[in-house]
Amino acid sequence: MLGKGLLNGLAETARNFLGSYVSKDRLTTVQFPEERVPPIEAARNFPFLIYDGESRQQGLRCVSCLICEKECPPKCIFIEKSQDKKPDASGKPQFYPAVFNIDVSVCMSCQICVEVCPFDAIKMDVAFELSTDNRFDGLLWNKEQLSKPNEYYRAIHPTEAAAVDAQLAESRAKMEAKSKSAAEARSGDAASPQMQSVSGATEK
């Protein structure tokens, strides 16, 4: 029929117009500050440091091994190792970072620091509303601003956190078993130096 395409087109737009008042399918806008799109688990924006337990100083997993500082491509991590040692979550005395700064304006969220960290101390955060009105001080984050609890990590990346926690628990159990057997062996005969395997491989 003559004009069929026109009329079909008009009908489709009318359907869109009227349907946008009744169904969410035909009005797909998410009005940002008030409504948000449900977050995706694999999203990443900027790294953060994890601490176990309650105390930021006490439970910080980072032992200041400086690997992430070396591996960071734009060199935005600045770490100063502490002079003394402090017991970490499993009781072993470790160094800790006296200063741990990341430059937000330089970081490109490549996640290399996460990949190389042997201690699962640094992970990727998903918060993206990081605007500040101070370009220099506001965008250089220190240890206090970067450390967040493990519960937060579990909240934003549940699967990863579960895997990391399981691995950490397993390696801790293995270490305890080894130390127990070592203690028993030592209490048994003269101790031979045992290779202690450092806790587990980091996952991607």
Next chain:
Amino acid sequence: MTVSFLILATLTIAGMAAAMSLRNLIHCVLALTLGFAGLAALYLYLGAQFVGFTQILVYVGAVAILAVFVIMMTQSAGPMTRPAPASSWAIGSLVAGSVFAILAWAIRSSDVSREILPSETEATVHQIGDALMHRFVLPLEIIGLLLTVALIGAVILAMHEKRETR
């Protein structure tokens, strides 16, 4: 000689004078358009509604656009420099002045200017249509034929050009 007539006449004459003397050619055409509009206003002042509106429709809406298109497409450089006054401007203005004087004398002394026109003349479209269809139907048909011939001629000219450039 009412105020409105004076204003309209001044506007028309100013427009036409500007059309002759401005430097930029497009400005000249726009001043000419102003003169056309002034003419249309004079027709309306005289009560000839149809002629007045048709003057705007045809002259301002079509002829002026045609003129600007022609200028736009044939103009090579930007605004022209002021042309030097021609050496014969004295003779030219004398001739123009004498023609104007003769025309003015002829119109003033003819019978047309002495007729007492009815104060409310209105040439309605109805009357024009009637006249066209009854008294002037032969000229109407001939003009229509002429326009058709002109149209066909223009189309043929354009078509020939296209075939040549192929």
Next chain:
Amino acid sequence: MSETIDQIFVILKDWIMGNVSAGMRPIFSALLSVVPVLVVFPLLFAFTTVLERKGLGRIQNRYGPNRTGPYGFFQPLADAVKSLTKEDIVPRAADQVVHFLAPLLLVSAVFLGYAVLPVGRNMVVADLNAGVLFFFAVGSLVELAVFMAGWSSRNKYSLLGAMRAIAQMISYEVPLVLASIVAIMAAGSLSTVSIVRAQAGYTGIWPHWFVLTPWGFAGFVLFMIAATAESNRSPFDLPEGESEIIAGYYIEYSGFKFALFFLGEYLGMFATSAMAITLFLGGWAAPFSFLTWVPSYFWFFAKLLTMIAGFIWIRGTLPRLRMDQLMNFAWRFMLPMTLFNIFIAGVWHFMPAGFSRWFVCAILVAAPCILLSRGLKQEKKLQVRTYRFAE
């Protein structure tokens, strides 16, 4: 009572005129007629801009503006503040005088056209004997303004846009005028007031609108298509193609002058829709005979709003026409169709009233429509490609 509400503005004007001295009467009369037009139609323009943005948004599965004011209806205020406070940049090489005058000429020409539109019973600014002719004459001033805008910017693309705009406007002015001739023929007068009066009767409950006849319907459709093209609205908005040559002929205008162009375009749209309403849709007449108690100006504005909604709907639906498609459409479909329509209106006039003339005229309208559109369709047969230089 409904009579009073219908004539309330006329009564108000007469009362004010009664209180004014005889010397000031012409000025006051002119002011009282003109100022409402100058107030109402720009307000309608403001309302339309936000309606259009919200309507287009809903058609495109999104909200329109909804932050300024309740549901975004204060958006025109924000737009007005923005356009008034923006810097008025005039290119140094531009022709200053012509650049300044172009938007003024456009807006003046468009406002002049409102003088002959009967907004309600006895409510017209000027009841001219040749009202329709005046309207089209004033509409042709718009082309000159477009040219002035395009030329004075001294910008190649602006000039290109202006040439295309003028070509489009001139091409569509012919079908516009010819399509209106059928209504003039049927009413027997060029005066808009008499055309509306000729459509204000009823047979039973059905009105005598010209759109309800075969030739009237064809004329209305053709007039509306030509009106869309005259005001450079989608799908005919190639001269102002927003995604191609950004703003075409008004590319070098900013701030208030741009707002004036925008205003002129929309007011032109309203004026031609109002003329279509006057010529074909019965002006201020009610659609059914039992609805005549509703005031006449309400019907006029209701019809105007419906047509605006139609414009917005079409804008949201159809893609833009290319220049050659546009010209083809004007000269090879619309012009012959309007000429046939005039002939058909004549046939209608001379046939006796009854079913036969409906049938004959319907066939006579449908046949050229189908044949012409067949002729317009270009059957693209795929040809073997030949290369000039590649082999």
